[in-house]
Amino acid sequence: MSPSLLILGLSLAGLFTMTLGVVHFFFPLLWDFAAAIPRQGAALRPMRLGPLRYATQRSDVYGITWVMNHAASYTLTGIGLVDLLAPRWLGQPYALPLALWIAGFWLIRAVGQLYLGRRAGDWWVLAGFALLGLLHIGAAFA
Numbered sequence: 001m002s003p004s005l006l007i008l009g010l011s012l013a014g015l016f017t018m019t020l021g022v023v024h025f026f027f028p029l030l031w032d033f034a035a036a037i038p039r040q041g042a043a044l045r046p047m048r049l050g051p052l053r054y055a056t057q058r059s060d061v062y063g064i065t066w067v068m069n070h071a072a073s074y075t076l077t078g079i080g081l082v083d084l085l086a087p088r089w090l091g092q093p094y095a096l097p098l099a100l101w102i103a104g105f106w107l108i109r110a111v112g113q114l115y116l117g118r119r120a121g122d123w124w125v126l127a128g129f130a131l132l133g134l135l136h137i138g139a140a141f142a
Contacts, residue, residue, distance in 0.1 A: 001138050007086055009135050010084075013135060014079075014084035014085075017076050017080035017083060018077050018081065021080055024073040024076060025070060025073045037058065037061050038058065039058045044056045044058060079102055095140065095142075096141070099139040100137070103134070103135075110127075110128075110129035113129065
């Protein structure tokens with residue numbers, strides 16, 4: 001892949017990723033998690049991890065959706081910024097591990113789409129995230 005085409009691809013990926021990162025801050029509202037995870041209802045079983053027990057409440061599960069979406073937002077906006085700065089890091093000694101780490105993120109995200117379903121749209125989303133992973137594998141070895 002030509003360097004200018006690679007930089008264009010990473011720039012477009014960066015814009016997409018930063019936008020996705022910003023939108024992720026609001027996913028619990030956009031996807032109506034409050035209705036999907038009601039705070040009233042039957043008690044949940046406690047979370048157990050070895051000898052530890054935590055009396056999980058519905059508000060905990062709802063709160064985790066916010067925490068995890070904010071963590072995803074932070075990661076996505078960071079990856080987007082790194083992609084937009086690709087001309088500065090491509091060809092540097094740290095480009096290989098950086099680009100492979102980002103590729104791994106996208107490939108895990110692609111496969112994770114199957115948790116949401118196996119409808120036609122899910123396969124398209126999986127393919128899009130897999131392409132982002134392949135783009136970063138290409139960047140790693142550029």
